[in-house]
Amino acid sequence: MTMPPVVTGIGTMVGDGAGTEGHWTSVRDGRSWIRPLQRYDASRYRSRLAGQISGFDVAEHLPSRLIPQTDRVTQLALVAGDRALADAGLTDGDYDPFDMGVVTSNASAGWEFTHREFRKLWTQGPEKVSVYESFAWFYAANTGQLSIRNGLRAAGGVLVADQAGGLDAIGQARRNLRRGAGLMVAGGLDSALDPWGWLSHLAGGEVSTAEDASRAYLPFDVAAGGHVPGEGGAMLVLEHGDVRRPFAHRYGVVAGYASTFDPPPGSGRPSNLARAVRLALDDAGAAPADVDVVFADGAGVPERDRSEAASIAEVFGPRRVPVTVPKAGVGRLLAGGGPLDVVTALLSMRDGVIPPTPHSRTIPDEYALDMVLEPREAKVETALVLARGRGGFNSAVVIGR
Template sequence: MTAPAPAPPVVTGIGVAAPNGFGREEWWRATLAGESGIREISRFDAARYPARLAGEIRDFDPAQHTPGRLLPQTDQVTRLALAVADEALADAAVDPAALPDYAAGVVTASSAGGFEFGQRELEALWSKGGRYVSAYQSFAWFYAVNTGQISIRHGLRGPSGVLVTEQAGGLDAVAQARRQLRKGIRLVVTGGVESALCPWGWVAQLADGRLSTVTDPDRAYLPFSADASGHVAGEGGALLVAEDAAAARERGAETYGTIAGYAATFDPAPGEGGSRLRDAAELALRDARLTPADVDVVFADAAGGTAADRAEAEAISGLFGPNGVPVTVPKTMTGRLSSGGASLDLAAALLSLRDQVIPPTVNVDGPGPGLTLDLVTGKPRPAALRTALVLARGRGGFNAAMVVRAAD
């Protein structure tokens, strides 16, 4: 006899910082309107680099969101993360101080940590000497810095951590939060926020040759298209407030939906087998006790490279059948945000379930030859939505899939 599944955790708060809108509802409005935040980099002079476009957040004033004492201690990525966490907790209408000690934690994902802060301090080291390096460099660059600063700011002293699995990290962090909730924690702030738009970070992203060098913002990132030429990098992401369902119900919290299923796989070494993304999707559905027929929309990883896009398209059409489920890529308006990308897709999936609409994939007319995907392009598509599947792949072979369902 099969044991009953534990009640899935619920999402009660969402915070967002994205290149096409700062704040949850502004970003969602822009996303449904098809407004892109991809443009030429302004943070530094990129004229000498082969790739010069990015999804850059331009309407963020750190001084309006970050306490003055923290400004010299923090990188852009942490200032963004603190603002996003504030929004998520306010949206959840929860006062962390009212919770029992150690009842709430923080689990985030990161791929780069505080790259811009690190570059500045290394420049000081090389040009002036060690005594000119800030003591805050000891933690401001670190992958776990967002988790730590959010925890300190809000007194979240429960189990916490950080996941480093590149683009897959935004889902892996939420999955780790789910594990903590199953162990008895009441609430976890979770997701990913990323920012590495500085020369040092840019060189790191250029190194693997996957960034698009196209200079037209409307043609640079065209996943699943015959004209795909790589991806555009960006900054930002989303943080969610995930709660134990009973605890959320006890305090009368409104919910966006449930985290119903999750799985992760790892690709074999090149030449030793193909992508295991489909395995991750199948395992996530099994974890949610659902079938492919239950899925109403897929938020694709959409790497933007011909081979990677084909592998994902084959995984989706192999699982759901040719053109078997609507597929969307709202990150065509933001670029790929490393650890922040999948959590932003997760936020989009939950808001799609709330509003019963699928956001569009912009600048792509349709899938390329041989790709049998029902790609939502041009404008939002109203639909009856109950279940969404979010896919993510991180460089190095990480695959993650998460199933979210509408609130009852």
């Protein structure tokens, strides 16, 4: 492969589930989808706000035979994958099935499915447990079901790296294209908002306890007090930059990618996020001055925000590059957050608008960030997307025209 892979199709599942253009309108306007949990009575939990997909009826999108086999997260992934492939405008004969593959990331697996089946086991007996429990819960279920549904038989994979995993999946898809695949479907989604999954979010100790949805998830704000979990994400179609077929879309290219790992807490050593940024820029053949916007991880936890802000300022200089966290309107999506930011960056590039960080208003001077708090018209040629996972994962992707 002599040119970076081109993003020729994108598909999202987030917010109202309406699709890519609906998502773009929402983030461009700073709309928020964070609201009280609606699927069960969450009054006993210390945190009750989540970024939930509303109005999604799986029966309108997938065959009835697939629904009993799949967890909600796999259903979201299948719909996002369908949308990305349709957007790419593929026709029969464009590729041999063994030239097309899929790489996904998933941080929480099919929790809702398996917790439902465990409840059956405990209350009704083992004979009531679905036979699909043998695989529907597994982290690789999204990759497997996407492969089967769409005949994607080239090298595939699944990565688990919390919030950073979705960018890692895009990086792995890029490697597979370099190794000979013709087309890759890549991205990430997560959904763990059932009662047991919700407790797993709360156990991390970083979920906001705010009652006001407009003040719950405030990346880089002086009032930041944790994040709001969400569900959803995005899938992308990547193809060789060398023209092999007429593309319906050329959204941009995945110009660079890198990942690093932080030292253990208490070691006294700094984060390696800045190193990931430099490595990704080197991989893209770009300099810091070439970057027009940074889509930050934006943990919404003061210590993490301070560390990320220091890394951005270290690479780019104080207030030298616009920084935004549009996903604050849908919550932290674990593996889905990075790919969704990549989609948002591509649309920002297309329309010349940097979407804002909703709700954040007062940024500490010490962060030295040029935060985008209102929609900003700008020519975007190169965008940097960052993602950081609990446990020390750092990933960076450079998107170019």
